[in-house]
Amino acid sequence: MKFWLGASFTDTGEFLELARAAERCGFDTLTLSDHLFYADFRTPYPYSKSGKPRWDASTHWPDVWVTIGAMSAVTTTLRFAPNVYIAPARDLFTVAKQVSTAAVLSGDRVTFGVGVGWCEEEFVGTGQDFHTRGKRLDAMIPQLRSLWSGSVVSLPSLPPLSISPAPSRPVPVYVGGDSSAALRRAARLGDGWIGNRIYTEPELDAVLAELRGYGLPDGFEIIAPLAVMPDADTYRRFAAKGVTGTMAAPWWLATPEEKAANDSLTLKLTTMERFAEDVIAKL
Secondary structure: OEEEEEOOOOOHHHHHHHHHHHHHHOOOEEEEOOOOOOOOOOOOOOOOOOOOOOOOOOOOOOOHHHHHHHHHOOOOOOEEEEOOEOHHHOOHHHHHHHHHHHHHHHOOOEOEEEOOOOOHHHHHHHOOOOOOHHHHHHHHHHHHHHHHOOOOEOOOOOOOEOOOOOOOOOOOEEEEOOOHHHHHHHHHHOOEEEOOOOEOHHHHHHHHHHHHHOOOOOOOEEEOOEOOOOOHHHHHHHHHOOOOEEEEOHHHHOOHHHHHHOOHHHHHHHHHHHHHHHOHHHO
């Protein structure tokens, strides 16, 4: 079982120390989320009953690839992934160049977590069509793989071209989302799947059954945030179901007394160390 540190909603100034601590504690990957701006969104947020986001204008959403580049400079083994990057809200070459540069600077420690997104306003802001985002992502993933290979690529309406720098290894592509379209996309085009919410065991069983129904390639990774208290035996049981990794933000389980007694960064570091001792070390 691999452990991903879910570092969304973190203040930008904490990321470098979190990355050092995640590597020290034995986390496999540090992941952060992608948002371009905050507004009074007309698009309903799909993961709350009210349709309103769980954050406000003060919440930090640093650029994913700039932050990964900075964190990679202070670590040596920790991997990094967006959860997830809304690639179809950008053009192909912006995405290709950002990811390839981060992969090269990190020594091939980047996983490309990607999804179609939910917020139409962000697509309007970048001049991309919201309603064709799934179709465009389906086309974009193989094009990105070709560009990251460093080979000369033929694309519609353009002369043969290549980009540099290019990673020395293929960048793994993990598709996020649990709609049928997202699960089909993950099975057909991805090297893995990332869950986009916290799953109970019955919910996860249903997702796993649907994923397998589409046919999965060998080595396919399943990263699922689980609605369980941290426990090594429970994680072993989920591993037996085919889950290869899970996501944790240990500070979410801190007691009110711990939250009152510690500043934000100290609380994160303390709870990560406890999680590493109680769970990661036992697996």
